[in-house]
Amino acid sequence: VTIVDRGRIVASGTPQALAGGGERIEVRLQPDDLSAARRALEGAGFGVLQADDPVELWVEGAPDGSTVSRTLAAVGVLVRRLDAIEDLGGIDVLCTDKTGTLTVGTMGLSAATDGAGQPSAEVLRLAHLNAAFETGIDNPMDAAIVEAGQQAGLLTTGWIKVDEIPYDFARRRLTIVVASQADAARHLLVTKGAVAHVLDLCVLDAAARQPLDAFAREQGERGMRVLALATREIAAQSDYSVADERDLTFTGFLCFSDPPKADARRVLHALAERGVRVKMITRDNRHVAAHV
Numbered sequence: 001v002t003i004v005d006r007g008r009i010v011a012s013g014t015p016q017a018l019a020g021g022g023e024r025i026e027v028r029l030q031p032d033d034l035s036a037a038r039r040a041l042e043g044a045g046f047g048v049l050q051a052d053d054p055v056e057l058w059v060e061g062a063p064d065g066s067t068v069s070r071t072l073a074a075v076g077v078l079v080r081r082l083d084a085i086e087d088l089g090g091i092d093v094l095c096t097d098k099t100g101t102l103t104v105g106t107m108g109l110s111a112a113t114d115g116a117g118q119p120s121a122e123v124l125r126l127a128h129l130n131a132a133f134e135t136g137i138d139n140p141m142d143a144a145i146v147e148a149g150q151q152a153g154l155l156t157t158g159w160i161k162v163d164e165i166p167y168d169f170a171r172r173r174l175t176i177v178v179a180s181q182a183d184a185a186r187h188l189l190v191t192k193g194a195v196a197h198v199l200d201l202c203v204l205d206a207a208a209r210q211p212l213d214a215f216a217r218e219q220g221e222r223g224m225r226v227l228a229l230a231t232r233e234i235a236a237q238s239d240y241s242v243a244d245e246r247d248l249t250f251t252g253f254l255c256f257s258d259p260p261k262a263d264a265r266r267v268l269h270a271l272a273e274r275g276v277r278v279k280m281i282t283r284d285n286r287h288v289a290a291h292v
């Protein structure tokens with residue numbers, strides 16, 4: 001690198017040598033030369049700071065974040081704050097989410113089963129009604145259920161949506177109330193959600209619940225995300241609330257897969273070699289998290 005001031009070579013050498021191992025080079029220029037000098041130095045990958053004296057530039061001797069940001073941009077990473085690059089270089093613990101970061105982020109319905117883990121067309125039919133009529137938070141699980149239902153030729157024809165008890169992060173479940181066009185005097189509540197939160201509402205004794213919990217745990221240890229499905233048939237009423245989510249009949253399980261990305265192992269290994277520990281943050285249960 002050569003620094004020229006008004007046709008005179010001020011200094012020449014490698015960035016490290018010029019900067020004395022990382023210290024700043026101080027260059028005094030005429031006011032008319034400042035803009036051109038700044039553009040040239042920044043274009044070479046140097047960081048440029050203007051001092052209070054309007055004719056003085058401080059030049060960092062080594063290429064700074066602007067060089068790194070251009071390198072990252074070439075692989076599709078946009079750096080909006082250059083000093084974040086220095087922060088990134090100093091980390092020793094990286095916290096990351098799971099879905100779509102460590103995994104491919106594409107949810108697929110792998111199985112709709114009864115309580116014994118056997119495939120069940122009835123469970124898929126009820127789950128499809130729930131997901132197809134749901135209008136709250138968009139999520140990949142509902143999309144996977146609807147897609148699986150469509151592939152099985154399922155329709156909502158013959159059913160009318162009566163009400164919806166939306167999903168929330170405290171209850172961790174969603175209920176859709178439907179009525180058959182053939183019997184408007186009876187309503188059917190179809191509830192799906194986190195296994196424990198749904199089973200707590202079902203009419204089950206300890207002996208009946210134990211194998212259900214065990215099945216969900218086994219699926220989680222295989223990396224599957226599992227939802228429980230339950231129903232309740234009651235006389236028609238005008239509206240519904242969370243208080244109506246009770247005395248449910250357990251119907252079955254919905255098992256979803258979201259496999260790790262192909263390069264996840266390589267990236268995690270590279271981070272470990274550089275002394276960076278990775279912590280995964282997820283709303284999935286501990287069994288699914290441990291599998292990933």
